[in-house]
Structures are given as C-alpha cells and as structure tokens.
Amino acid sequence: MSTPWQARRTSRQPLAARTVAPREPADPARISRRVVRRQAKGMDAAAVTHALKEARFYARQASRHEDLAADERQRAELAGWEQIDQLLAAAPGTVYDPDTYDVVQAELATEATAATEQEAAVREAQRIVARADELQTLREPGTLEHAEPRESDEAVRDELTRRAGPYVQADIDAWLARAPRPLHPPGRP
Structure with a gap:
C-alpha cells in the first residue's frame, strides 16, 4: 500500500506542458468608448455637454504630465464624448441611446465578428x-x-x-x- 504523499508514477510522460493561447491585448480605446456609451445612455444634450467639459478638463490636466500625455484611453474618451455631443446637437430634445445609432451598431458588429x-x-x-x-x-x-x-x-x-x-x-x-x-x-x- 502506498502512502498518500508518494507521487504516482505513470509510464506516459507528456512531451511538453500545454500552452494557453495568448490573450488578445486590451484595447484602451475600445474600453473607453464602451465606458462613455454606458455613462451617456439616457443623458440629454445638457448632461452630455457637461460631461464633455469635464473630459476636456481632465485631458488638459493629463497633458501637463509626461506619463499621462500619451494616454490613449483618455483621448478616446474625449473623442467619444465629442461624438455623442455632436449627435445630440443634430437632434435636439432627444436623449442618447447607443442602440439607435448606426455607427455604434456597426462597431459592435465588427467587434462581434472579430x-x-x-x-x-x-x-x-x-x-x-x-x-x-x-x-x-x-x-x-x-x-x-x-x-x-x-x-x-x-x-x-x-x-x-x-x-x-x-x-x-x-x-x-x-x-x-x-x-x-x-x-x-x-x-x-
């Protein structure tokens, strides 16, 4: 009878440890676009304009620091707020709903295909x-x-x-x- 701490020996040894498929690198711009869409859902033009002003303020603050100046996520977030602001300016009196815009749907379809x-x-x-x-x-x-x-x-x-x-x-x-x-x-x- 073997003791529980002894390793079991098998005749078959694997050639090499299995490797896990490499993960897809994170896309900061895509993450930012999703965050902005989620935050903007249900906002009217005034609320989006206020959020755009805040995003511009944070972008200016980040531009003063060398390590934050090249932050792709911050630029994508600012671009997302600007795009939503333009969409709502073109249709006054509406609230933002990402499900109704073709640009958003095309991007989501591309992501799903990928x-x-x-x-x-x-x-x-x-x-x-x-x-x-x-x-x-x-x-x-x-x-x-x-x-x-x-x-x-x-x-x-x-x-x-x-x-x-x-x-x-x-x-x-x-x-x-x-x-x-x-x-x-x-x-x-």
Missing part, C-alpha cells in the same frame, strides 16, 4: 493540440500505423515538432507517407 473569428481560431488550435496528444499516445507504444490520417495532420505534425523536436516529426512523416489517403475529406461523400 470575437467569433478569434473563438474559431482558438477552437482550431485546441483541436490540433488534442489530435497531437492522440497521435503521441499512439506513437509511444508503436501503434501509430493503425490510425487513419486526417486532413489537418500536417498542422498536427508541426505541433508535435514544436513540442518534442525533429525525431517525432520523422515518425509522423513516415506514418503520413505510408498511411492510405482517404478519397474524400471526412464528412463528404
């Missing part, structure tokens, strides 16, 4: 890592020849090479050369 594309890229990277794990598991006991190749196994080969080096690539290249190619990609007749 997020969808990023999510698809992350899913594809995860699929490649999972297939690489599968092929590595088959490669270790020597049963790789029994696996059927898939359309994207070249990308998987690159992942295995990145993890362990060219000796794995040689095994996978030999397997890809010997394995019969399917006539049609998976899912197609």
Whole structure:
C-alpha cells in the first residue's frame, strides 16, 4: 500500500506542458468608448455637454504630465464624448441611446465578428493540440500505423515538432507517407 504523499508514477510522460493561447491585448480605446456609451445612455444634450467639459478638463490636466500625455484611453474618451455631443446637437430634445445609432451598431458588429473569428481560431488550435496528444499516445507504444490520417495532420505534425523536436516529426512523416489517403475529406461523400 502506498502512502498518500508518494507521487504516482505513470509510464506516459507528456512531451511538453500545454500552452494557453495568448490573450488578445486590451484595447484602451475600445474600453473607453464602451465606458462613455454606458455613462451617456439616457443623458440629454445638457448632461452630455457637461460631461464633455469635464473630459476636456481632465485631458488638459493629463497633458501637463509626461506619463499621462500619451494616454490613449483618455483621448478616446474625449473623442467619444465629442461624438455623442455632436449627435445630440443634430437632434435636439432627444436623449442618447447607443442602440439607435448606426455607427455604434456597426462597431459592435465588427467587434462581434472579430470575437467569433478569434473563438474559431482558438477552437482550431485546441483541436490540433488534442489530435497531437492522440497521435503521441499512439506513437509511444508503436501503434501509430493503425490510425487513419486526417486532413489537418500536417498542422498536427508541426505541433508535435514544436513540442518534442525533429525525431517525432520523422515518425509522423513516415506514418503520413505510408498511411492510405482517404478519397474524400471526412464528412463528404
């Protein structure tokens, strides 16, 4: 019987620690636009004009300090208040509602499309890592020849090479050369 503090030993050792997909860097301008829209929602022209004056005051104060002068977020916030002020000046007697402006809707649609594309890229990277794990598991006991190749196994080969080096690539290249190619990609007749 083993003691609880002893490490369990397994025969299979991973080649390398899995890496997490890099996070998208924060966009200070986009964050500022969202903050301004949220704050301005329901404001009338007078309230927006007051908020614009405050934003200009803070921008002037920040311009006096070297470390704050290049603050992209502050400039985007000021530009957002100016844009809202212009929109409400063109339509007197209304309140700001971001859902009614085409510019805002187009920007939100662009952001949603970019997020969808990023999510698809992350899913594809995860699929490649999972297939690489599968092929590595088959490669270790020597049963790789029994696996059927898939359309994207070249990308998987690159992942295995990145993890362990060219000796794995040689095994996978030999397997890809010997394995019969399917006539049609998976899912197609």
